[in-house]
Amino acid sequence: xxxxxxxxxxxxxxxxxxxxxxxxxxxxxxxxxxxxxxxxxxxxxxxxxxxxxxxxxxxxxxxxxxxxxxxxxxxxxxxxxxxxxxxxxxxxxxxxxxxxxxxxxxxxxxxxxxxxxxxxxxxxxxxxxxxxxxxxxxxxxxxxxxxxxxxxxxxxxxxxxxxxxxxxxxxxxxxxxxxxxxxxxxxxxxxxxxxxxxxxxxxxxxxxxxxxxxxxxxxxxxxxxxxxxxxxxxxxxxxxxxxxxxxxxxxxxxxxxxxxxxxxxxxxxx
Amino acid sequence: xxxxxxxxxxxxxxxxxxxxxxxxxxxxxxxxxxxxxxxxxxxxxxxxxxxxxxxxxxxxxxxxxxxxxxxxxxxxxxxxxxxxxxxxxxxxxxxxxxxxxxxxxxxxxxxxxxxxxxxxxxxxxxxxxxxxxxxxxxxxxxxxxxxxxxxxxxxxxxxxxxxxxxxxxxxxxxxxxxxxxxxxxxxxxxxxxxxxxxxxxxxxxxxxxxxxxxxxxxxxxxxxxxxxxxxxxxxxxxxxxxxxxxxxxxxxxxxxxxxxxxxxxxxxxx
Numbered sequence: 001x002x003x004x005x006x007x008x009x010x011x012x013x014x015x016x017x018x019x020x021x022x023x024x025x026x027x028x029x030x031x032x033x034x035x036x037x038x039x040x041x042x043x044x045x046x047x048x049x050x051x052x053x054x055x056x057x058x059x060x061x062x063x064x065x066x067x068x069x070x071x072x073x074x075x076x077x078x079x080x081x082x083x084x085x086x087x088x089x090x091x092x093x094x095x096x097x098x099x100x101x102x103x104x105x106x107x108x109x110x111x112x113x114x115x116x117x118x119x120x121x122x123x124x125x126x127x128x129x130x131x132x133x134x135x136x137x138x139x140x141x142x143x144x145x146x147x148x149x150x151x152x153x154x155x156x157x158x159x160x161x162x163x164x165x166x167x168x169x170x171x172x173x174x175x176x177x178x179x180x181x182x183x184x185x186x187x188x189x190x191x192x193x194x195x196x197x198x199x200x201x202x203x204x205x206x207x208x209x210x211x212x213x214x215x216x217x218x219x220x221x222x223x224x225x226x227x228x229x230x231x232x233x234x235x236x237x238x239x240x241x242x243x244x245x246x247x248x249x250x251x252x253x254x255x256x257x258x259x260x261x262x263x264x265x266x267x268x269x270x
Numbered sequence: 271x272x273x274x275x276x277x278x279x280x281x282x283x284x285x286x287x288x289x290x291x292x293x294x295x296x297x298x299x300x301x302x303x304x305x306x307x308x309x310x311x312x313x314x315x316x317x318x319x320x321x322x323x324x325x326x327x328x329x330x331x332x333x334x335x336x337x338x339x340x341x342x343x344x345x346x347x348x349x350x351x352x353x354x355x356x357x358x359x360x361x362x363x364x365x366x367x368x369x370x371x372x373x374x375x376x377x378x379x380x381x382x383x384x385x386x387x388x389x390x391x392x393x394x395x396x397x398x399x400x401x402x403x404x405x406x407x408x409x410x411x412x413x414x415x416x417x418x419x420x421x422x423x424x425x426x427x428x429x430x431x432x433x434x435x436x437x438x439x440x441x442x443x444x445x446x447x448x449x450x451x452x453x454x455x456x457x458x459x460x461x462x463x464x465x466x467x468x469x470x471x472x473x474x475x476x477x478x479x480x481x482x483x484x485x486x487x488x489x490x491x492x493x494x495x496x497x498x499x500x501x502x503x504x505x506x507x508x509x510x511x512x513x514x515x516x517x518x519x520x521x522x523x524x525x526x527x528x529x530x531x532x533x534x535x536x537x538x539x540x
Contacts, residue, residue, distance in 0.1 A: 002288050006279040008502050017502040018272050028539040036505040063333065063531070065501055231335060231501065232278050232287040235306040248530070256540060257533040260518070261333070268527050269298040 003228035005041075005066065012124040013044050016117070025113045026097050030104035032062075032256065037096035039121075041066040041073070041229050048090035048129040049203055050080065051122075053141040055166060056095040056105060059245040059259050064238055067093050069225050074241060075167035076137065077223025082195055082211060084204025087226065090129065092121050094144040100256070102172075109143045118144060123153040132159045132202050135194065138166030160201050162194040181216065188213040237267035273498035275311075275336065282394040283314050286387070295383045296367050300374035302332075302526065307366035309391075311336040311343070311499050318360035318399040319473055320350065321392075323411040325436060326365040326375060329515040329529050334508055337363050339495050344511060345437035346407065347493025352465055352481060354474025357496065360399065362391050364414040370526070372442075379413045388414060393423040402429045402472050405464065408436030430471050432464040451486065458483040507537035 008017035020037045028034070038057040042048060052068070060070040068076060068091050080089055095114065099105035108114055122145075125131065134157070136142045142163040148154040165187040166172075173183035192212045199210045213221060225239035237244060242264035249255030278287035290307045298304070308327040312318060322338070330340035338346060338361050350359055365384065369375035378384055392415075395401065404427070406412045412433040418424040435457040436442075443453035462482045469480045483491060495509035507514060512534035519525030 002290065004278075004287060006276065006284075008274075009276040009279050014276075017274060020272065020503065023539060034505060034507075034533055034537070034539055036508075037503045039503060065503060233290065233307045233309060233335060235304060237304075238306075253538070253540065257538050259531045261529045261531065263304055263527040265527075267304070268523070269293060269304055270523065270526060 002232075003226070004232035004234075005229050006044075007065075007231065008039055008044065010044065012128070013040075016121055016124065019117075020096060021113070021117050025111075025117075026095070026108075030100055030108060031056075031095065031097040032100055033097050034257075035062040035098060035259075038062065038065055038067055038093070039096065040090060040092050041068050041225075042090035043087065043129075044090065046128050047088050048125065049132045050083070050085050050089040051125055051129070051131045051134045052076065052089060052091040053122075053134065053136040053144055054091055054093045055138050055140050056093050056097065056099045058098060059247055060238075060243075062098065062259060063245050063261055064230060064234065066230055067091055069230070069239060070243070070245075071171075072137070072167035073225055074222045075217065077225060078217075078221045079135075079164075079167075079191060079195070079223075081223045082208065083198055083202050084206050084208040085202065086205040087228070088203075088205050090125055092118070092125070094118065094140045105140055109140050110147065115144070115147055119148050119151055119153070122148045123151075126153060126157050131157070133198050134159060134161045135198070136161075136163045138169070141166075160198060162197055164190050164194045184217065185215045188215065188217070235263075235267075237263055240264065240267065242266065272502075273496070274502035274504075275499050276314075277335075277501065278309055278314065280314065282398070283309075286391055286394065289387075290366060291383070291387050295381075295387075296365070296378075300370055300378060301365065301367040302370055303367050304527075305332040305368060305529075308332065308335055308337055308363070309366065310360060310362050311338050311495075312360035313357065313399075314360065316398050317358050318395065319402045320353070320355050320359040321395055321399070321401045321404045322346070322359060322361040323404065323406040323414055324361055324363045325408050325410050326363050326367065326369045328368060329517055330508075330513075332368070332529060333515050333531055334500060334504065336500060337361055339500070339509060340513070340515075341441075342407070342437040343495055344492045345487065347495060348487075348491045349405075349434075349437075349461060349465070349493075351493045352478065353468055353472050354476050354478040355472065356475040357498070358473075358475050360395055362388070362395070364388065364410045375410055379410050380417065385414070385417055389418050389421055389423070392418045393421075396423060396427055401427070403468050404429060404431045405468070406431075406433045408439070411436075430468060432467055434460050434464045454487065455485045458485065458487070505533075505537075507533055510534065510537065512536065
């Protein structure tokens with residue numbers, strides 16, 4: 001028996017998936033609009049207690065059509081597991097489309113046209129789920145939450161809120177010169193503080209004693225993306241621990257136009 | 271406003287999408303089970319009047335997760351248009367997984383274990399839709415229909431049936447030495463005969479006068495894959511007329527493990 005996520009099929013989400021903004025709102029020079037919008041991951045059936053705000057979809061997400069399924073998703077899935085949250089979550093992103101360079105993402109942090117559709121999602125999710133905590137991943141997600149917090153629906157939200165460093169912060173920091181180990185320890189210190197704040201207020205699916213992260217992520221700190229989070233029939237390796245999608249091309253244009261999907265060596269039944 | 275296909279979310283299809291057979295039924299040496307099963311395209315809401323049986327999914331289908339979206343799909347969409355059928359159809363394949371070589375496909379034409387799940391789909395579709403005609407594309411699909419025809423549900427089916435050459439027959443015939451023009455004319459002669467048989471018995475969505483094919487496919491003979499046939503948010507070029515997915519690799523193993531997705535040049539907004 002296989003589980004799957006039906007996606008945005010019920011209202012109010014079906015209408016949101018029919019009325020997404022396009023290039024008139026997301027300029028193609030700043031967003032990879034050509035890969036289409038990607039809306040969510042997790043429960044849309046009214047059972048979510050944790051609402052997660054991420055940043056933007058990447059290559060794996062463009063194929064799976066769910067957000068936070070790659071490295072960032074597995075790291076954050078482990079965070080949810082430390083709260084005893086196995087299925088009662090829903091995730092949306094700051095941006096429906098992948099940013100074309102982090103600077104482009106930063107430039108639209110306060111874009112009111114982009115915020116309109118995002119606010120409609122946050123309104124719908126908080127109105128239709130018993131949300132106990134919102135967790136934003138990274139600075140842009142924090143800005144997105146704070147902007148929504150100023151709206152009437154945002155003001156009415158009475159649950160907890162935690163802003164933590166994005167799950168791939170150690171990797172981006174390392175590529176900007178900060179030692180990866182330092183950046184990782186910094187991220188996990190913040191994640192531990194967020195766990196301290198959230199563990200007492202989030203109702204777990206399965207109660208777990210609070211276990212902090214160490215200085216680095218252990219293999220057991222990663223969470224598996226549940227089969228029930230992906231569309232029907234997607235192969236197991238698409239939610240596994242090994243990378244399988246990458247942008248490829250000899251020129252910037254070719255790379256922007258190309259995603260290579262390659263089954264990890266260990267996952268080939270041939 | 272964008273339309274999309276919700277997929278297998280309602281019963282009896284949700285259960286079918288949860289209970290698909292795996293490698294115990296589809297041997298990986300004969301089927302590309304590693305890409306996951308792909309179930310259908312078209313209406314699952316009880317409004318289908320034409321039931322189409324194709325052969326197996328290819329590279330484009332592995333990404334879109336709907337069948338008959340590539341060249342074969344656009345050619346056959348044009349056939350449906352000549353019947354005035356714009357939305358009232360549903361398509362399933364003989365095989366849930368892509369065959370690894372046509373010979374492998376042929377070897378399993380009469381496999382009773384594979385037939386079990388396929389019969390469950392055909393039973394569900396004919397029981398829940400006012401099917402007026404079944405059209406099978408190619409010899410394996412014809413065998414699939416005839417095998418089902420011997421079951422109680424198949425015996426109860428009282429609509430029309432047409433078996434036509436597969437929409438990519440001209441291409442496969444050309445690669446086996448038959449001139450493409452000869453193969454194309456042969457296919458279209460058969461398609462015209464099937465149109466003659468079906469046009470009087472299929473209730474159109476929009477009535478159209480019967481217009482036969484010529485000796486070759488004209489550009490206007492191709493149909494567009496409707497936005498409402500694909501999952502939410504998929505980009506327009508994924509249902510366009512230009513190829514955008516291909517298996518790549520220097521070795522047979524690499525090629526089997528790799529699908530390159532590349533946006534056609536004319537469809538890049540950058």
